[in-house]
Each structure stands twice: as structure tokens, then as C-alpha cells.
Amino acid sequence: MTQRRPFFITFLAPAVLTAVILVAAMFEVLQYSVRAFIPGALDVGGFTLDNFTRINRPIYWWVMLDTFYISFLTAIFSLLLSYPVAFALVRARRDWVRSLLVSLSITPLFTGEIVRTFSWMLMLGSDGFINSMLRKLSLIDMPLQIMYTRFGVVVALVQFSMPVMIILLATAISHVDRDCEKAAANLGASPGAVFWHVTLPLTLPGILSGIVVVFAWTMSAFSTPQLIGGGKVLMIANLAYLQGFSVLNLPFAATLSLIALVSALGSLVLMKSATSRIEKRLAIA
Amino acid sequence: MKKLCIALGALAVMASAGAASAQEKLVVSTWGGNWKAGVEIIGKEFTKRTGVEVEYITGGTLDRLAKAKVARGNPESDLVNTTAHVGYLYYSDGLMEKLDYSKIPNAADLYPLARRSDYTVSDYVYVYTPAFRTDSMPKDFKIDSWEVLWSPEVAGKLGLPDFDPSHIIIAATRLAGVSPAEWDKVKPKLLELKKNIKAFYQSDATSQNLMRTGETPVQVLLNINGYHLEKLGLPVKIEVPKEGAVVGTDVWGINAGSKKKELAQQFINLALEPEMLAQLCNFHKCSPMNPKAKLDPAIASLPGIFTSAEQIQKEAILVDDKTYATLLPQWKAWFTENMMH
Numbered sequence: 001m002t003q004r005r006p007f008f009i010t011f012l013a014p015a016v017l018t019a020v021i022l023v024a025a026m027f028e029v030l031q032y033s034v035r036a037f038i039p040g041a042l043d044v045g046g047f048t049l050d051n052f053t054r055i056n057r058p059i060y061w062w063v064m065l066d067t068f069y070i071s072f073l074t075a076i077f078s079l080l081l082s083y084p085v086a087f088a089l090v091r092a093r094r095d096w097v098r099s100l101l102v103s104l105s106i107t108p109l110f111t112g113e114i115v116r117t118f119s120w121m122l123m124l125g126s127d128g129f130i131n132s133m134l135r136k137l138s139l140i141d142m143p144l145q146i147m148y149t150r151f152g153v154v155v156a157l158v159q160f161s162m163p164v165m166i167i168l169l170a171t172a173i174s175h176v177d178r179d180c181e182k183a184a185a186n187l188g189a190s191p192g193a194v195f196w197h198v199t200l201p202l203t204l205p206g207i208l209s210g211i212v213v214v215f216a217w218t219m220s221a222f223s224t225p226q227l228i229g230g231g232k233v234l235m236i237a238n239l240a241y242l243q244g245f246s247v248l249n250l251p252f253a254a255t256l257s258l259i260a261l262v263s264a265l266g267s268l269v270l271m272k273s274a275t276s277r278i279e280k281r282l283a284i285a
Numbered sequence: 286m287k288k289l290c291i292a293l294g295a296l297a298v299m300a301s302a303g304a305a306s307a308q309e310k311l312v313v314s315t316w317g318g319n320w321k322a323g324v325e326i327i328g329k330e331f332t333k334r335t336g337v338e339v340e341y342i343t344g345g346t347l348d349r350l351a352k353a354k355v356a357r358g359n360p361e362s363d364l365v366n367t368t369a370h371v372g373y374l375y376y377s378d379g380l381m382e383k384l385d386y387s388k389i390p391n392a393a394d395l396y397p398l399a400r401r402s403d404y405t406v407s408d409y410v411y412v413y414t415p416a417f418r419t420d421s422m423p424k425d426f427k428i429d430s431w432e433v434l435w436s437p438e439v440a441g442k443l444g445l446p447d448f449d450p451s452h453i454i455i456a457a458t459r460l461a462g463v464s465p466a467e468w469d470k471v472k473p474k475l476l477e478l479k480k481n482i483k484a485f486y487q488s489d490a491t492s493q494n495l496m497r498t499g500e501t502p503v504q505v506l507l508n509i510n511g512y513h514l515e516k517l518g519l520p521v522k523i524e525v526p527k528e529g530a531v532v533g534t535d536v537w538g539i540n541a542g543s544k545k546k547e548l549a550q551q552f553i554n555l556a557l558e559p560e561m562l563a564q565l566c567n568f569h570k571c572s573p574m575n576p577k578a579k580l581d582p583a584i585a586s587l588p589g590i591f592t593s594a595e596q597i598q599k600e601a602i603l604v605d606d607k608t609y610a611t612l613l614p615q616w617k618a619w620f621t622e623n624m625m626h
Contacts, residue, residue: 227491
């Protein structure tokens with residue numbers, strides 16, 4: 001006998017509606033990507049595959065590679081900086097320490113991306129906080145060029161991504177069975193060995209999901225590379241924006257968006273399969 | 286029952302009053318911030334003279350164009366205030382009404398360059414021109430020619446807009462003695478400039494920020510932004526090179542399908558009145574297109590402000606709207622692919 005689910009369709013309707021709108025929008029992007037651009041006109045021309053052949057120009061490959069590179073670095077550095085915070089957050093003995101860490105790590109989520117990016121511009125600029133401090137300490141004569149570089153963009157993106165990474169890691173760390181750690185310690189393992197051989201492997205699923213989420217999130221970053229990169233560091237979203245809203249070449253902007261979407265999905269599939277393999281290996285061990 | 290009838294009557298009166306005031310509203314599409322504040326100077330006077338309220342809808346140049354396209358036949362606004370070459374995109378796509386210049390008598394007084402087309406008329410112009418921070422450059426540094434932007438002194442210091450590379454391309458064609466349509470010939474020269482570019486700015490605000498922080502102490506910028514920085518006390522020098530400054534033109538046009546064409550034309554006529562233009566240009570620090578408009582002497586003497594036909598002839602680099610509108614996408618595409626990464 002099938003179980004009755006009285007509100008199933010009602011509850012499902014918003015999700016279906018959202019999915020239909022999303023698919024329709026994606027279809028619109030797809031159909032724009034195979035239309036010709038007419039300079040100086042608002043309308044698009046007939047069917048063409050020129051937009052896809054244009055992607056072969058080196059600039060687009062470089063921007064795509066840059067996007068992957070920046071996203072990868074952001075994911076790795078977010079992980080390295082977030083893990084100790086998440087660990088302290090879960091394992092702190094005093095409530096006020098936990099509360100403080102929660103406030104410090106999560107509050108940035110409630111400030112807008114633009115506000116945070118502007119703060120970083122004040123920090124990283126030639127006359128910004130970092131350069132001023134280094135100059136006052138007589139460590140440098142000339143200001144370091146941090147703005148308009150990949151390094152500057154990655155710094156800002158890492159800070160932007162850290163709250164999400166911390167939440168994911170804290171969840172994983174809180175699920176670690178403390179008895180396993182105690183057993184390892186009782187058998188003579190040093191605290192470092194316990195962490196390396198027990199805690200870290202048990203939090204690996206959280207680490208992997210954190211990397212996947214931050215990588216995918218950064219792939220579509222726009223305002224941070226736009227403002228910190230100052231046009232000298234372009235990610236794929238910036239290029240699509242420039243083509244769409246500056247050149248008014250909506251067909252090519254649609255092509256770039258499609259390629260970015262396919263690349264992001266492809267890399268997520270690859271990561272997912274790698275993650276599954278690692279998780280399986282861990283389960284066997 | 287009597288009370289009910291009175292209440293219904295009052296509601297009907299209120300509703301009809303609301304409908305009347307809705308009919309007497311002129312909707313103007315313009316930019317936000319200071320640009321809107323400028324248009325409001327005209328709007329207030331218009332309301333004072335005609336009793337017609339003016340409502341404003343604001344947005345970016347291209348956002349508003351896209352909205353106008355979507356709302357074709359049933360426009361959100363009656364009047365559009367936009368950039369001249371974007372005005373070309375509006376009317377070439379059937380989004381603007383033809384102007385009846387007999388209903389805009391003040392247009393007869395304008396400089397010839399102000400009557401852009403049968404659909405658009407300009408009230409003022411501004412320039413994109415080089416400017417620099419005097420405290421960040423050598424003492425004897427000056428930009429008397431666009432060529433200076435290519436000099437080693439500017440290496441790694443130049444800021445340009447990412448949304449419009451036309452100014453530097455037009456300047457390069459002027460230096461090479463070719464027309465903007467022959468811009469292919471100056472591509473190698475433009476590539477030589479790459480080493481001097483430090484960053485690209487995305488808006489007036491980021492242009493000012495880059496100059497304020499000294500990140501790009503040399504910029505090709507909107508003269509109005511430069512004056513604003515000077516007002517803030519920054520040591521910024523705005524230069525008009527001997528080849529001239531690249532003129533940007535804002536225009537008025539009437540949305541196709543507007544039911545208030547007469548009122549819209551009255552508004553445009555008011556906007557072109559010498560006194561109104563003087564007020565507007567004293568506010569923005571721009572060049573009025575009506576030679577009868579008398580600016581404050583301090584503003585009239587600023588670099589990049591034109592007060593006579595001779596000065597325009599000598600100091601302005603002008604490009605017609607059609608050339609601009611059709612070449613700009615090519616310029617932007619080439620610039621993005623070759624200069625920005």
C-alpha cells in the first residue's frame with residue numbers, strides 16, 4: 001500500500017517552478033550563444049557558431065586558466081586558514097571563547113561582498129594599511145604592488161570564503177568520535193600523531209566538501225576580482241560582464257557564461273569522483 | 286446610508302484627484318546621483334511653470350536602454366537623458382520619437398554640434414581628458430599632448446576606464462593623423478601603451494578612488510570628476526592636450542509611445558534655456574550648448590569648459606554618434622582582448 005503524502009505536490013510546486021524558470025533562463029542563454037552579434041544594434045542576428053570558435057583566442061584560454069588557478073588557490077588557502085579556526089571553535093572548553101570565535105568567523109557573512117572588497121582595497125592599496133605599516137617599520141622603501149594582482153584577488157577571496165569553509169569544517173570536526181582519539185592516545189600516540197592519523201582523516205569528508213564548495217563559489221566570483229583586479233586580473237564572470245554590458249555583445253557573453261558553467265560543472269564532477277574514491281579508501285582502511 | 290454615500294463620494298473624489306495627478310506627471314529617465322540632482326534643477330522649474338510633477342527613474346546607461354527595449358510601445362518614461370551615441374541606439378531601434386524642433390525654439394540658439402539628430406538634442410557636453418596628481422609626478426611634468434601618456438614617466442601609473450576605451454583610441458588616431466574609422470592603423474601604438482597602464486576603473490566612483498589613493502596618479506578621466514577631486518583638496522591637474530580633449534555629449538530624447546510628447550518637448554525647451562543651462566552647468570561644471578548661457582567666470586575658465594564655438598573648434602575632438610555607436614563595440618572587444626589582461 002502506498003503511503004499518502006497529502007501536501008507533497010503543494011510543497012514541491014515552488015521547487016518545480018524555480019527549476020522551470022532556471023531551465024528557461026538557461027535555454028535563453030543557450031539560444032543567445034548561437035546568435036550573431038550586430039555591432040551598433042540591440043537585436044541579435046541569425047544562427048552562428050562563430051562565438052564558439054572565437055573562444056579559441058588565447059585571451060579566453062588565459063582567463064579560463066586564471067579562473068581555475070585563482071579558484072584552486074582560494075580553496076586551498078581557505079582550507080589552511082579555516083581548519084585551525086574551526087578546530088578551536090569546536091574544541092574550545094570555554095563558552096565565551098566559542099562565542100567569540102563564532103562571531104569573528106561568521107559575522108563577515110553578514111557584510112556585503114562590496115563592503116568587504118572595499119575594505120580590502122583600503123588594506124592592500126599602495127597607501128593602504130599593509131604598505132603603510134611596512135613603511136613605518138622601515139621594511140620597504142617603495143610600496144608593494146598587491147592591488148591589481150592575482151595575489152591581492154586571492155587574499156580577498158580567501159577572506160570572503162572562510163566563513164563558509166569554517167562552517168563546513170566545524171560540522172565535520174564536531175562529528176569526530178572523541179573515543180577514537182582517546183584510544184589512539186592511550187596506545188601511546190602523541191597529540192600530533194593523534195591529530196595527523198586520527199582526527200584529520202576523519203574530517204576528510206568535510207575538507208573535501210569545503211574545497212568543492214569554495215572552488216565552485218569562487219569560479220563565479222565577480223565583484224572581488226572586478227575591484228581588486230582592476231581590469232588587470234580577469235576572471236570569466238568579469239569577461240562575460242564586459243562583453244555583455246560594455247560591448248553589448250550579448251551572444252558572446254552568453255557563450256562565455258555557458259563555457260564557465262560547463263567548466264565549473266565538469267570540475268565539480270571530477271572533484272566529486274576524486275572525493276568518492278578517497279572516501280571509499282578511507283572506509284576500507 | 287447617508288454616511289456610506291458621503292464616504293463613497295469622498296473616495297471617488299480622491300480617486301479622480303489621484304488619476305488627474307497621475308496624468309499630470311512627466312516621467313524622466315536619467316542617471317542616479319549627481320546627474321539626477323542636475324536634472325532635478327530643470328524638473329523643479331518645469332513644475333513651477335507648468336504645475337506638472339516630474340518623476341524620475343534612474344539607472345545605468347545600458348540598463349535603461351535594455352529596459353526601454355523591453356518596454357517598447359509602452360515606455361516607462363516620457364523623456365530619456367542619455368549619452369549621444371547611446372541615443373543613436375535608441376532611435377535606430379525605433380525607441381525614440383522624432384523631435385518637432387518648432388516646439389523647441391531654444392534649440393535654434395544652440396551650437397551646431399548640439400542638434401545631434403532628428404531625435405536627440407544635447408544640452409551640455411563634457412570631456413574625457415588626461416589629468417594627474419601633481420604630488421605624485423615630477424615637478425616639470427605636464428600633459429600638453431596625448432603622446433605624453435606613452436612616455437616612460439607614466440609607466441605603471443595610468444588609469445583608464447574599462448567601460449569605454451574610445452577616448453584613448455580616438456586620441457591615438459588623432460596623434461597618427463587618421464580618422465577614428467581607420468583605428469586599425471593605431472593598434473600597434475595602443476599596444477605600446479599597455480606597459481603604462483596600471484589599472485582600469487569601472488565607474489566615476491572608482492576613477493575618483495584610484496586618483497584619491499594615488500594608485501593611478503595619471504588618468505584619462507571625465508573632467509567633471511577631476512573638478513570634484515580638486516574641490517576635495519586633492520592636487521589634481523586637468524589638462525587639455527594640444528590635440529584637444531575627447532568630447533562626450535549627453536542628449537535628450539522622447540520615448541517612442543510617450544503620451545506626453547507636448548509636455549516632453551516643453552521640458553526639453555526649458556532644459557535648453559540659457560538661464561537653466563547656466564544653472565545646470567555651474568552645478569555640474571560642464572559646457573552649455575547654448576552660447577547665451579553665462580557661466581560663473583571661475584567655472585568658465587576651467588580646462589575642458591567650452592564657452593565659444595572657436596574654443597570648441599580648437600580644443601574639442603568630436604566624433605559623430607553613428608561612427609561612435611558602431612565602432613565602440615569593436616573598440617571595446619579589441620581592448621578587452623588585447624589591452625586588459
